[in-house]
Amino acid sequence: MTLSRRTTLFLIITVAILSSALAHAEDKVARGKYLVTTSGCHDCHTPWVMGPKGPHPDMTRALSGHPADFPLPPAPKPSGPWIVSASATNTAWSGPWGVSFTANLTSDAETGLGKWTLKNFKDTIRTGRHMGRGREILPPMPIPMYKNFSDADLEAIFAYLRTIPPVKNRVPEPLAPSSSVAAN
Amino acid sequence: MLVRILVLALATSVVAADQSPIPRQPGEAVEFTPRYPLWSDGMDKRRWLHLPAGTAIDKSDADAWEFPRGTRAWKEFRRDGKPVETRFIERLADGSWRYLTYAWNASGTAATLAPEEGIPERGIPSRADCLACHEGAPVPILGYSAVQLSLALPPVLGYLHGNCGHCHNDAALPALELSLAQQASDPEASAARTYATLIGRASRFRPHGAANPQRVVPGQPAQSVLVTRMKSNDPLTRMPPLGVSLVDAGGVALISRWIEHDLQQAQKEAP
Numbered sequence: 233m234t235l236s237r238r239t240t241l242f243l244i245i246t247v248a249i250l251s252s253a254l255a256h257a258e259d260k261v262a263r264g265k266y267l268v269t270t271s272g273c274h275d276c277h278t279p280w281v282m283g284p285k286g287p288h289p290d291m292t293r294a295l296s297g298h299p300a301d302f303p304l305p306p307a308p309k310p311s312g313p314w315i316v317s318a319s320a321t322n323t324a325w326s327g328p329w330g331v332s333f334t335a336n337l338t339s340d341a342e343t344g345l346g347k348w349t350l351k352n353f354k355d356t357i358r359t360g361r362h363m364g365r366g367r368e369i370l371p372p373m374p375i376p377m378y379k380n381f382s383d384a385d386l387e388a389i390f391a392y393l394r395t396i397p398p399v400k401n402r403v404p405e406p407l408a409p410s411s412s413v414a415a416n
Numbered sequence: 417m418l419v420r421i422l423v424l425a426l427a428t429s430v431v432a433a434d435q436s437p438i439p440r441q442p443g444e445a446v447e448f449t450p451r452y453p454l455w456s457d458g459m460d461k462r463r464w465l466h467l468p469a470g471t472a473i474d475k476s477d478a479d480a481w482e483f484p485r486g487t488r489a490w491k492e493f494r495r496d497g498k499p500v501e502t503r504f505i506e507r508l509a510d511g512s513w514r515y516l517t518y519a520w521n522a523s524g525t526a527a528t529l530a531p532e533e534g535i536p537e538r539g540i541p542s543r544a545d546c547l548a549c550h551e552g553a554p555v556p557i558l559g560y561s562a563v564q565l566s567l568a569l570p571p572v573l574g575y576l577h578g579n580c581g582h583c584h585n586d587a588a589l590p591a592l593e594l595s596l597a598q599q600a601s602d603p604e605a606s607a608a609r610t611y612a613t614l615i616g617r618a619s620r621f622r623p624h625g626a627a628n629p630q631r632v633v634p635g636q637p638a639q640s641v642l643v644t645r646m647k648s649n650d651p652l653t654r655m656p657p658l659g660v661s662l663v664d665a666g667g668v669a670l671i672s673r674w675i676e677h678d679l680q681q682a683q684k685e686a687p
Contacts, residue, residue: 330652347590347593349590352589352591361548361658362657363589365549365583365589365657366657367651367657368651368652368657370652404622404624405621405623405653406652407624407652408653411650
């Protein structure tokens, strides 16, 4: 009988802990979604399309970055004070840094963040370098602001990004300022 | 403020009366040379290591030596016979590592602590850049290890280890599945992993216009992304991505020769 009570108590505690952990994980993903949708991630990482009310993000390709199947001619040369150009998708940006293409943030293993570790993600945002170690992340990615996210917020964002359905889209490499080639 | 005082105190202790950040007293630090040095734009480099009296390195893990608290290491960069920069690493009492960089004046007679953000126009790295390379390896002191001091490696593997392996290893960048670091505990296994993750493997980095680029294409250095990135002057393409501004022509020649001759020969001889 005593054993039965102990077993019951053990089960209750286990269920309580698991429920708490699950709720915590859900909270974290919800927090991540809140941050992603309020911090402008879709503005550049989700391709925009033209609709009857003007351009809007195409959520069927949410956060999949610059579409590889959207070839671009060379960017227009900067003229006077107009130094930045953006593609119709809002995913390719030309400026003094060259041409940058927004990254695929979906969970696709080969072309997105599927194989990234949390540390790779945090290091990228904190340092402004690809995976914290590679080339610099280019404008208009607002690294100077985002690097100030708390650890908890970055963990929440990454947890939410893991839930984004994978979209296979291999984003082109950035182009140097001197480059005049087309994007694809 | 406290940090500032600490940094000043350290700077004062390191920069001796003659304004040299390098320890001068015999026995205070040992000079060493790694077998597989990092290319640093062709500059001459000297390195010193200091352990507190009565301490020793715990070498029980051949690939992750445990340095005692208080370990200090210096690396001096010289161009045209004059010191231009001295980098400094110290293991603190709490086990963490501190990174500082000193910039020498034009005449090479005095050095001052570089700011946190480095001095980009002189190629002097920021503190964050220090971490980018040094904290990717099992131990932040990169040149003083079993591999770097005593392991005889084929030149290609030694070059890749010394120049690429501190970031390109399975612990730091697992997503890339590219391991260029060698292990003293099992050199055959680490060499096999390097070859397997390089030769004939699809490259994540895709040069514009390349349909199905591979990291290394046996017999074809010009088609091998490894060589493309080593030879590039474009900061967005160049590897390593920081700490260099000039292509290592000797390194490119070494890797190109290996791809063009050794790998092609190996393929011909394969059953």
